[in-house]
Each structure stands twice: as structure tokens, then as C-alpha cells.
Amino acid sequence: MFRFYKILKHLCLLLWSAFVVFPFLWSLSTSFKDANAITGGATYIPWLEYAPSMQGWASLFTDNEQGINIAGPFVDSALVTILASLVSLILGTLAAYGLSRFEYRMGFIKNSDITFFFISQRIMPPIVLAIPFFLMLKQLDLLDTVAGLVLVYTALLMPIAVWVMIDFFNGIPKELDEMAMIDGCSPIEAFFRVVLPNSIPGLVVAGMFCVIFGWNDFFFAFTLTFTQTQLLPVAIVSLNSSVTPWWSLSAFALISIAPLVVIAFIVEKFMSKGSLSGAIR
Amino acid sequence: MAEIRLKNLAHSYNPAHQTEQDYALKPLDLTWEDGKTYALLGPSGCGKTTMLNIISGLVKPSEGQLLFDGQDVTSAPTSKRNIAQVFQFPVIYNTMSVAQNLAFPLVCRKYSDKDIKFQVDKVADLLDLTEYLPMAAKKLTADQKQLISLGRGLVREDVNAILLDEPLTVIDPQMKFELRRKLREINKRSGITMVLVTHDQNEAMTFADEVVVMQDGRVMQSGTPEILFEQPQNTFVGYFIGSPPMNFLPLKNDNGILTCDHTGFSQKMDKLPSKDQYSLGIRPEYLKITEQQNASFGIAKIIQIDDIGIDGIITLSFEDGPHIKLKTRDHKSLHLNGIVGLSMPPNKSLIYQNNNLISSNI
Amino acid sequence: MLSLKNISIEHPKTPLFNISYNFEAGKFYCILGRTGAGKTEILRALMGLEQLSNGEITLDDENISNRVIWKRNMALVYQQFINYPHLNVLDNVIFPLLRQKIKKSVARQKAISMLELVGLSELADRKPSQLSGGQQQRVALARALVKDARILMMDEPLVNLDYKLREQLREEFPKLIHQSPDSVILYTTTEPKEAMQLADELLIIDNGQIAGHGKPHDLFENPPNLAVAKVISDPPISFVKGHIENGKLIGSDGTILQQSGLQHIANGEVQVGLRPDALSLGGELTSRVVLTEINGSETIVHLNFSFGQAVMLLDGIHMFEADQKINVSLDTNTIMLFSLDGQNITKESN
Numbered sequence: 001m002f003r004f005y006k007i008l009k010h011l012c013l014l015l016w017s018a019f020v021v022f023p024f025l026w027s028l029s030t031s032f033k034d035a036n037a038i039t040g041g042a043t044y045i046p047w048l049e050y051a052p053s054m055q056g057w058a059s060l061f062t063d064n065e066q067g068i069n070i071a072g073p074f075v076d077s078a079l080v081t082i083l084a085s086l087v088s089l090i091l092g093t094l095a096a097y098g099l100s101r102f103e104y105r106m107g108f109i110k111n112s113d114i115t116f117f118f119i120s121q122r123i124m125p126p127i128v129l130a131i132p133f134f135l136m137l138k139q140l141d142l143l144d145t146v147a148g149l150v151l152v153y154t155a156l157l158m159p160i161a162v163w164v165m166i167d168f169f170n171g172i173p174k175e176l177d178e179m180a181m182i183d184g185c186s187p188i189e190a191f192f193r194v195v196l197p198n199s200i201p202g203l204v205v206a207g208m209f210c211v212i213f214g215w216n217d218f219f220f221a222f223t224l225t226f227t228q229t230q231l232l233p234v235a236i237v238s239l240n241s242s243v244t245p246w247w248s249l250s251a252f253a254l255i256s257i258a259p260l261v262v263i264a265f266i267v268e269k270f271m272s273k274g275s276l277s278g279a280i281r
Numbered sequence: 282m283a284e285i286r287l288k289n290l291a292h293s294y295n296p297a298h299q300t301e302q303d304y305a306l307k308p309l310d311l312t313w314e315d316g317k318t319y320a321l322l323g324p325s326g327c328g329k330t331t332m333l334n335i336i337s338g339l340v341k342p343s344e345g346q347l348l349f350d351g352q353d354v355t356s357a358p359t360s361k362r363n364i365a366q367v368f369q370f371p372v373i374y375n376t377m378s379v380a381q382n383l384a385f386p387l388v389c390r391k392y393s394d395k396d397i398k399f400q401v402d403k404v405a406d407l408l409d410l411t412e413y414l415p416m417a418a419k420k421l422t423a424d425q426k427q428l429i430s431l432g433r434g435l436v437r438e439d440v441n442a443i444l445l446d447e448p449l450t451v452i453d454p455q456m457k458f459e460l461r462r463k464l465r466e467i468n469k470r471s472g473i474t475m476v477l478v479t480h481d482q483n484e485a486m487t488f489a490d491e492v493v494v495m496q497d498g499r500v501m502q503s504g505t506p507e508i509l510f511e512q513p514q515n516t517f518v519g520y521f522i523g524s525p526p527m528n529f530l531p532l533k534n535d536n537g538i539l540t541c542d543h544t545g546f547s548q549k550m551d552k553l554p555s556k557d558q559y560s561l562g563i564r565p566e567y568l569k570i571t572e573q574q575n576a577s578f579g580i581a582k583i584i585q586i587d588d589i590g591i592d593g594i595i596t597l598s599f600e601d602g603p604h605i606k607l608k609t610r611d612h613k614s615l616h617l618n619g620i621v622g623l624s625m626p627p628n629k630s631l632i633y634q635n636n637n638l639i640s641s642n643i
Numbered sequence: 644m645l646s647l648k649n650i651s652i653e654h655p656k657t658p659l660f661n662i663s664y665n666f667e668a669g670k671f672y673c674i675l676g677r678t679g680a681g682k683t684e685i686l687r688a689l690m691g692l693e694q695l696s697n698g699e700i701t702l703d704d705e706n707i708s709n710r711v712i713w714k715r716n717m718a719l720v721y722q723q724f725i726n727y728p729h730l731n732v733l734d735n736v737i738f739p740l741l742r743q744k745i746k747k748s749v750a751r752q753k754a755i756s757m758l759e760l761v762g763l764s765e766l767a768d769r770k771p772s773q774l775s776g777g778q779q780q781r782v783a784l785a786r787a788l789v790k791d792a793r794i795l796m797m798d799e800p801l802v803n804l805d806y807k808l809r810e811q812l813r814e815e816f817p818k819l820i821h822q823s824p825d826s827v828i829l830y831t832t833t834e835p836k837e838a839m840q841l842a843d844e845l846l847i848i849d850n851g852q853i854a855g856h857g858k859p860h861d862l863f864e865n866p867p868n869l870a871v872a873k874v875i876s877d878p879p880i881s882f883v884k885g886h887i888e889n890g891k892l893i894g895s896d897g898t899i900l901q902q903s904g905l906q907h908i909a910n911g912e913v914q915v916g917l918r919p920d921a922l923s924l925g926g927e928l929t930s931r932v933v934l935t936e937i938n939g940s941e942t943i944v945h946l947n948f949s950f951g952q953a954v955m956l957l958d959g960i961h962m963f964e965a966d967q968k969i970n971v972s973l974d975t976n977t978i979m980l981f982s983l984d985g986q987n988i989t990k991e992s993n
Contacts, residue, residue: 175723185713521807525810588863589839
């Protein structure tokens with residue numbers, strides 16, 4: 001009986017993994033197909049079922065009918081994501097520390113309300129924000145620029161950083177900061193010398209969330225840019241002309257998720273080394 | 282309710298256990314009678330929690346059997362063992378009233394409303410919590426919350442035993458005294474076996490009919506508090522039971538005659554290997570201060586007087602010799618640096634060979 | 644000298660009311676009280692971690708009530724083992740010295756010798772999380788001692804440690820602390836025996852106020868009020884109701900507890916405190932045994948009298964069955980009498 005459940009359990013897990021991994025494999029095989037192979041039905045094994053072609057991958061670096069050069073959007077995406085994530089992380093961590101440790105009061109507004117204001121940024125459907133953002137960027141003459149996008153993405157990512165870090169700081173005993181102050185640190189010193197070094201796991205998690213959300217966002221990248229600046233998600237969609245170049249699309253998609261995969265592996269290595277666990281008892 | 286038998290039980294967290302070092306719990310064999318109170322006593326990391334987890338079913342022992350009334354439950358899941366547990370911190374459902382808290386295990390077991398009410402009232406009466414039943418559980422004090430945790434175990438009629446995992450840690454000393462007494466009363470009235478895990482010898486001794494003293498995964502001695510106090514089988518038990526701990530003075534082996542410097546103690550014994558270590562164990566409670574001329578256990582200088590209320594703890598030093606502690610109620614008449622005589626009832630002196638008791642009642 | 648002048652704190656759970664006391668350097672002060680009585684708040688107020696709503700704190704006649712925490716030069720050992728998790732043991736101890744702008748090489752030397760004193764030299768490279776509870780608390784103690792603070796506070800430092808370890812550290816504390824004769828030492832605890840053993844001067848806190856202070860033994864023998872009497876003894880003092888009638892003490896059921904000698908107390912109701920060692924075997928008072936607890940060479944017997952419940956502490960091991968009837972006597976010299984408002988009225992006032 002026990003054995004049966006064990007087998008069933010593994011079977012379910014296997015099915016689910018297949019379901020999750022399949023799109024990735026599909027993209028991978030498609031990126032090596034040409035038009036013939038794609039219309040020839042569902043085939044998966046190169047050489048045996050279809051003749052592999054580098055057409056899709058080659059198109060990534062050409063700027064013509066066949067495709068769009070990926071370099072531009074890649075650099076733009078990287079710039080926007082990294083800058084916005086950094087700013088969000090720095091400001092968000094400071095804000096979270098304040099909200100976790102000090103009590104603010106403005107009339108009826110308390111800490112929990114301020115925290116909610118941050119979080120509420122993510123509760124609203126993006127479409128509500130799109131028009132105001134558009135108008136604001138227009139006023140500032142920042143439409144279709146990297147700087148404008150960094151500004152907007154910071155507004156979007158900061159709530160995530162604040163959210164993750166408040167939770168993390170609440171998990172660090174307040175006595176630790178008090179001890180630092182008793183030992184002669186000013187509150188700022190206590191934060192930098194004691195709290196921050198013990199918050200690396202939280203910073204890594206918050207940073208990862210920021211990068212993932214920033215990198216993958218399509219909606220604002222689409223509404224706030226036209227021709228000068230183009231981010232990866234938008235570039236992919238723009239590939240889709242009258243005839244869908246599935247091969248380019250797949251290769252493009254794979255390249256654009258590559259940085260996230262690399263980050264995931266680095267973080268996982270970092271975590272498994274145990275450098276994150278056991279920092280705080 | 283059941284008799285609990287730990288039959289040749291041993292456990293190692295390391296699956297490839299080979300040496301004795303690998304065992305978190307070294308082989309042991311204990312039988313706990315139905316309806317009595319027991320305590321597992323030892324420093325942290327001594328294996329007492331492992332033992333508790335084996336009984337509750339969280340850990341499956343790597344060797345031996347666990348028997349409830351002769352029935353093998355070694356592999357039975359926790360839910361089938363009918364064990365109630367109380368932890369260090371009170372576990373209560375804050376959103377519920379006291380009555381709902383007590384009823385919860387029965388509600389989960391789909392008892393009828395009538396049966397639930399009957400059981401809850403019975404347990405509330407046992408715990409003296411009847412007047413608190415309609416109150417919100419979170420409003421109670423820490424010791425009352427701990428009683429509710431216990432009560433949730435008691436409402437089930439089929440409880441085999443109650444395991445108490447350091448339940449008094451977060452309770453103030455004054456309330457600890459009351460709660461301890463309450464636990465004993467509940468045991469007497471309900472007749473359910475109780476096993477207390479603790480590092481506090483006072484708690485263990487005052488609570489349990491029988492105390493199991495553990496160290497490094499080994500049972501050092503199991504017995505009534507009186508036996509543990511009067512006849513510690515080894516120096517560890519002598520040290521661990523009693524506050525201040527037992528005094529140990531080195532003994533010299535002179536061809537079968539054991540002597541203790543400074544005290545005039547000497548004892549002839551047969552078959553004493555000369556290479557072994559011998560020591561004399563003396564409870565601070567039995568050592569008495571006398572006039573110098575009546576001293577039968579040497580003369581010493583008072584170097585410290587600690588007044589702890591009713592009793593005083595006196596630290597004495599033999600001339601150029603070891604320190605020795607003494608507990609007395611007459612500490613107010615003593616002076617620091619005073620030279621006093623000591624006496625010791627001979628039948629309370631214990632002799633240890635390589636840290637194991639070889640002779641008592643000389 | 645450290646002085647508290649009428650300090651009050653508005654705290655939702657444990658406020659303090661008008662605490663005034665002078666602490667002298669070189670003495671060991673124990674603050675004894677139940678959980679939530681306000682012991683920790685006094686320390687927090689001294690630290691500057693709690694806002695004073697009233698009163699002032701002076702150190703050597705200088706008002707420090709408004710000085711920021713990090714400039715007060717005080718040291719604290721928490722009941723939780725608080726160390727800096729990211730620093731090893733040695734760097735933990737160096738940390739406060741560097742904040743005092745002491746040269747790194749000098750700080751290092753000082754920290755090393757302090758670790759030697761608390762017996763942790765061999766563990767200097769470990770992270771706190773790799774240490775046992777007792778060792779972690781020693782690190783915290785070393786960090787508190789190393790900076791030669793004017794005021795050294797310990798907030799129930801032993802409460803989370805094993806019984807035997809507590810016993811051992813209780814012995815070590817006074818020796819370690821005598822290293823700093825210029826410091827005021829404040830130590831909070833809920834354990835009467837611990838307080839009695841360690842304290843040069845004892846303060847009893849109850850409901851945010853000082854209920855009593857003085858030499859430990861004096862407070863034990865002659866508690867000024869009920870609040871002190873309730874926390875000063877372990878096993879605790881038992882309280883029963885009684886009344887005074889023409890110099891006699893009479894229990895609630897009419898039993899005469901003390902024949903004479905109480906003429907100085909006006910007739911009326913009183914609370915009677917019976918120390919556990921006031922009762923002994925053999926005598927006129929009949930009682931029913933509720934429970935017998937054996938504790939080493941002592942036996943604690945819970946007794947039911949016709950005038951109330953009381954606890955008797957006997958030397959030696961005695962076994963009584965529940966409900967057994969035994970006769971005991973009461974040592975009238977140790978009876979304590981409290982008026983209904985809680986004041987000790989046993990002794991004739993001069």
C-alpha cells in the first residue's frame with residue numbers, strides 16, 4: 001500500500017515537471033528549425049525527425065526583414081533592469097528598515113498604512129498607472145528613453161523590495177540593533193555595521209525578485225517606448241509580422257531568458273553553500 | 282493508559298552507525314509503570330529529547346522496541362499512539378475560547394456535542410478551569426495556558442501517556458511551584474502516566490516518582506529521587522543531582538586502606554586495584570559544622586558564605602587543600618574566615634572507584 | 644553614583660511609577676520581581692531605550708536623561724543570547740572597543756584577555772551560531788565586561804540556560820564582575836535564591852514600583868510588605884487569613900495560632916505569612932497532607948489546615964500519603980503579620 005502511494009506520488013511529480021519543462025524544450029527545438037520543419041507537424045528530435053538549421057539564431061544579429069538585431073534591446077533591457085533594481089533595492093531597504101524599526105505617525109497614518117501604500121502599488125492593475133505614467137514622462141520629456149523607463153520601473157519594483165525587506169528585518173531581533181547602539185553605534189552605524197551584514201539573504205531574494213519582474217515586464221515597456229528605446233519583451237513581439245518567424249522568435253526568447261537562468265543558478269549555488277542559512281539564529 | 286516499555290532501545294541519527302559515539306541514544310532498557318510520574322533529566326544534548334521523540338513517534342529507533350502494554354508500537358505513527366504532549370511554550374488556539382480549545386481534539390474526532398460537553402466539563406473540573414471556560418484563551422496567564430495545552434491532551438479518554446517537554450520553562454518561579462503541584466494532582470486524580478523532560482533537577486525530583494538521569498545518550502541511573510540523592514551510582518549523578526553538587530575528595534589507596542587527606546577519613550577495603558582512581562563523595566547536606574575539638578572530619582576555614590534564604594551554602598577550605606561545600610540552616614551564626622571543625626555521619630560517605638560507586642553504608 | 648529620581652515610564656503593559664534609587668559603584672544590585680513587574684523596563688530606561696515620561700537619571704551628578712544611547716557607555720547582557728551573528732567570537736568582543744575609538748591592536752589584546760577570563764580562548768574563531776547556549780552567553784558577557792562600562796546590566800542572563808550551567812555561572816559571576824570595581828552592577832532575576840546569593844543590595848519590584856529594598860537577608864527575615872513577602876522565598880511563604888484579638892492571633896476557623904505577644908497590634912483582620920521552615924513535625928496543629936515533594940535532602944509537604952493551606956519544608960526525606968493526617972507545630976517567632984493593605988505589622992514599632 002505504502003509503495004503504491006510512493007509510486008503515485010512520483011508519477012504526479014514527473015507529469016508536472018514535464019508540463020513545466022515542455023515549453024522550454026519546444027522553444028529549443030523550434031529555434032533550430034526552418035519554415036519547412038515547422039509546418040511539418042510536431043517533431044522533436046533533430047537530424048532524425050527534422051534537419052536542424054541555424055536560420056533562427058543567425059537572424060538575431062541581422063537587422064533586416066528576417067529579424068531584429070538583439071543587441072540593442074538586450075542592452076536597453078539590461079540597463080533599465082539593473083539600474084531600476086539597484087535604486088529600488090537601496091531605497092527600498094532603507095525604507096523597510098525604517099518601517100520595521102521606528103514608529104511614524106502623521107495624524108491617523110501609521111507604519112502599517114505606509115507599508116500598505118507601498119504594497120498597494122502592486123495591487124492596482126497596471127493599466128490604471130499606464131496613462132498617468134505616460135503623461136508624466138511626456139511632461140518630463142522622458143518618453144521613449146532609458147532614463148524614463150528606469151524611473152517608472154523603480155516605482156514598480158520598490159514595493160517588492162520594501163515588502164521582502166520589511167519581512168526580513170522583522171525577523172532580525174530588535175535587540176541586535178539595540179546591542180549595537182549600546183556598544184556605541186549611532187543608529188546609522190548600527191544599520192550598516194550590524195543589520196546590513198546580517199541581511200544579505202534578504203537582499204539577495206529582494207534583488208532577485210526585482211530583476212525578474214523588471215526583466216519580464218512587457219506592459220510598461222510597450223506603452224512608454226516607440227522607436228528609440230526598445231526592451232526585449234517588446235522586441236520579441238515586434239518580430240511577429242505577417243508571417244510569424246517561429247525560429248527567430250524561439251531563439252530570441254531563449255536568449256532573453258538566459259540571464260535569469262544564469263542568475264538562478266548562481267543564487268542556488270550560493271544558497272546551497274550554506275552562506276545564507278544560519279546567519280541568524 | 283498503559284505501561285511503557287523501552288526494550289533494548291537505541292538510536293543513531295547516522296544510518297551507518299558503528300562506534301558507540303554514533304549513537305544519540307545508547308542501548309537502554311526501561312519499564313515505566315502505568316499511572317506513575319517519570320522524569321528524564323539531563324543537560325542539553327544528553328538524548329532526552331530523542332527519547333521523547335521515540336515515544337511520541339516522531340523518531341523511529343534504529344534498534345529495539347517500544348511497547349505499550351506489551352503491544353509493539355515501534356513503527357506505529359504518532360496519531361495511533363494516543364500520546365498527549367505539552368511543549369515548552371503553551372500551544373493554544375488564540376482565536377478560540379477556553380472551552381473551544383479543550384473541545385478541539387474531540388471536534389476533530391467527530392464526537393457528538395453531548396459527549397464533547399461532558400468531557401470538557403470533566404477536564405475543566407480536573408484542571409480547576411471551570412470558571413474560565415467561556416473566556417478567550419489568549420487572555421489567560423502563561424501557567425493557565427500551559428494547563429489548557431495539557432487539558433487538550435486529557436479530554437481524549439484513550440490517552441496512553443502525557444509527555445511534558447520542559448513545560449515549566451517560561452513560568453515564573455512562584456507560579457512554577459503551583460503548576461508543579463497541579464500536575465501532580467492531575468496525575469493522582471486521573472491516573473495517567475506522565476513523563477517530564479527537564480534539565481532542572483528540582484523540577485525532576487519534586488515531580489517524578491522515578492527519575493532517569495541521562496548524559497551523552499546514556500542512562501546514568503534510574504531510580505526514586507531518594508535513591509538518586511542517597512546513592513548516586515556514579516560521580517555524574519552525584520554532581521547532577523543536588524544543589525550544590527556532591528563534594529568529591531580524592532582518596533589515596535594504601536595497600537587496601539583508603540585515606541582522605543585533611544579529614545582523617547580512612548577505610549579498609551578488599552581487592553582494590555592500585556592503578557584505579559578513588560574518591561570520596563559527600564553530600565553538602567550531611568556535612569556538619571562542629572566545635573574544633575569535636576571534629577571527626579578535619580578542620581577547615583570558611584571562605585565563603587552564600588545566604589540563599591532558608592539555607593546557607595558555606596564554602597570551606599582545608600589547609601592547602603581542596604574546597605568543600607556545606608549546606609546548613611545555621612549560617613547566621615557563622616563568620617567568614619572562621620576556623621571550624623567538621624563532622625560527617627560515616628554511613629553517608631560514599632566511595633567511588635573510577636567514578637563508579639563501590640561502597641555505601643560503610 | 645547612579646541616581647534615579649522619580650522616573651516614570653508610560654508603557655502599555657509594564658509602566659514604571661516614580662522609581663527613585665541611588666546605586667553605588669562596586670556593588671552588586673539584584674532586582675527581583677515577577678515577569679512583567681517592570682524589572683527590564685528599569686534597565687531599558689537607564690539605557691535610553693525607553694522614553695522617560697517623568698524624572699531624571701543622573702550619573703555622578705550629571706543629568707544623562709537625554710543623552711543618546713550610544714554615548715551612555717553602559718553594557719547590557721540580554722536574557723536571549725544576543726551576539727553579532729556575522730562576526731566571530733573575537734570580533735564580537737572587539738566590536739564595542741572599536742566604537743570607543745580604541746586602537747585596533749590594543750582592542751585585540753584586551754578582547755583576547757577577556758576571552759581568556761570567561762574561558763573561551765579556544766573558540767575565538769567560531770561564529771556565535773556554532774556555540775552552545777552557555778558559551779554564547781559567555782561571549783555576551785565578555786562583550787559587556789570588556790568595555791569597562793560605568794554601568795553593567797544583566798537582564799535575567801541565566802534564565803535560558805540549563806540548571807547546572809546556571810549554578811556554575813552563578814558562582815563565576817561575582818568573580819568576573821569584581822574585575823570592574825568602578826561599575827554599578829544591576830542584575831534582574833525572578834529567582835529568589837539567585838537574588839539572595841548574588842546581591843549585595845536587593846530591590847524588589849512589583850507593579851512598576853519599588854516594593855522594598857535593602858540587604859537580602861533583612862528583606863528575607865523581615866519583608867516590609869506583602870509584595871516583598873510573596874517573591875522573596877523559594878519554596879514560597881504561605882498566606883492564610885487570621886485576626887488579632889487582645890494580643891492573640893486566631894485563624895479563620897478559631898484556631899489559636901499565637902497565644903500572646905501581639906498586644907501592639909490592634910484587634911482586627913490580618914494576613915498571616917507562614918514561612919516554609921516555620922512548620923515542623925509534632926505538635927498541636929492537625930493537618931491533612933495534600934502532596935509530598937522530595938527535593939534532594941529536603942521534603943516539601945503541602946498541608947491543608949482547618950484555617951487554610953500552607954507549605955512545610957522539612958530537612959531529610961519523609962514520605963506521607965495524600966490525605967494522611969499529621970500533627971505539626973508552628974514556630975511563632977517566624978510568623979509574619981500583614982495588615983489588609985499589605986504592610987508588615989509583626990514587629991512593635993519603636
